[in-house]
Amino acid sequence: MSEEDPVVRLGRWADSGADYRVVHLSDEAAIVDLCTCHGEPMERLESSDQRLIEYLRRDRLAEELD
Numbered sequence: 001m002s003e004e005d006p007v008v009r010l011g012r013w014a015d016s017g018a019d020y021r022v023v024h025l026s027d028e029a030a031i032v033d034l035c036t037c038h039g040e041p042m043e044r045l046e047s048s049d050q051r052l053i054e055y056l057r058r059d060r061l062a063e064e065l066d
Helices: 006-015 050-065
Strands: 019-025 030-035 041-047
Touching: 006 019, 006 030, 006 041, 006 050, 019 041, 019 050, 030 050
Parallel strands: none
Antiparallel strands: 019 030, 030 041
């Protein structure tokens, strides 16, 4: 059984109206709390997938520019 693509998983989580919080982000790994729409952590996503790391960096940059 293959592991779900972490970028797809995070996108689906956000598309459902839930939120997420980056706990750790480095060149090697990302740790993200998947939260309810009220901010309560439900699951934790840990990945070394470079696409997820870049996605989170772009998302963080976009928030800073808003």
